[in-house]
Amino acid sequence: AAGVIQSPRHLIKEKRETATLKCYPIPRHDTVYWYQQGPGQDPQFLISFYEKMQSDKGSIPDRFSAQQFSDYHSELNMSSLELGDSALYFCASSPRGEEEQFFGPGTRLTVL
Amino acid sequence: AQSVTQPDIHITVSEGASLELRCNYSYGATPYLFWYVQSPGQGLQLLLKYFSGDTLVQGIKGFEAEFKRSQSSFNLRKPSVHWSDAAEYFCAVARYGGATNKLIFGTGTLLAVQP
Numbered sequence: 001a002a003g004v005i006q007s008p009r010h011l012i013k014e015k016r017e018t019a020t021l022k023c024y025p026i027p028r029h030d031t032v033y034w035y036q037q038g039p040g041q042d043p044q045f046l047i048s049f050y051e052k053m054q055s056d057k058g059s060i061p062d063r064f065s066a067q068q069f070s071d072y073h074s075e076l077n078m079s080s081l082e083l084g085d086s087a088l089y090f091c092a093s094s095p096r097g098e099e100e101q102f103f104g105p106g107t108r109l110t111v112l
Numbered sequence: 113a114q115s116v117t118q119p120d121i122h123i124t125v126s127e128g129a130s131l132e133l134r135c136n137y138s139y140g141a142t143p144y145l146f147w148y149v150q151s152p153g154q155g156l157q158l159l160l161k162y163f164s165g166d167t168l169v170q171g172i173k174g175f176e177a178e179f180k181r182s183q184s185s186f187n188l189r190k191p192s193v194h195w196s197d198a199a200e201y202f203c204a205v206a207r208y209g210g211a212t213n214k215l216i217f218g219t220g221t222l223l224a225v226q227p
Contacts, residue, residue, distance in 0.1 A: 033214060042218060042220050043202070044217075048209070048214060053211075055211045056210045088153075094212075099144045099161070103158075106154075106155050108153070
């Protein structure tokens with residue numbers, strides 16, 4: 001069965017650089033969520049999209065932005081990176097009306 | 113506000129022993145509850161979920177969980193632990209916002225399995 005695809009899997013950036021993380025949901029899933037998991041922490045909700053519209057927003061810094069495109073894939077753009085942005089970033093998708101979220105493998109971002 | 117509490121940060125059990133991981137939630141209505149497992153550096157795998165109905169839910173890998181409204185708990189159990197069960201376990205509750213339901217996670221319980 002198809003799963004959520006995230007790219008890249010690993011990313012190393014310098015402070016103040018920008019990064020773009022991509023998420024490809026499971027086919028026919030129209031809802032995408034982004035979570036951030038710091039070292040030794042639980043995943044924290046960042047933002048979600050439903051039918052290409054932002055639905056909910058969590059503890060997402062103003063330096064971050066995200067969108068969902070017409071093919072339902074989503075991108076998380078991160079600017080002016082800080083050391084504290086080093087984390088595992090998960091994308092999850094779900095089909096319309098379903099509560100279960102299917103998680104991707106994550107993108108590990110390291111900021112040096 | 114909704115929250116999830118996992119009182120045990122670390123648990124060590126012997127292989128073959130039974131396991132119970134605790135989870136307490138706070139929520140005003142009937143919650144949607146989940147248990148996820150995460151191996152080091154890996155993604156989150158859903159073990160089981162509770163939406164409504166039978167309060168004892170079965171999941172993958174021999175896990176089960178029981179929803180107890182009176183205790184606001186959703187504890188995860190396994191009758192006989194295998195070494196491959198060593199991982200971090202997260203309890204989560206769904207919270208609606210707009211047209212979507214974000215997950216609020218507990219702080220996790222790290223399970224170690226002794227031979």
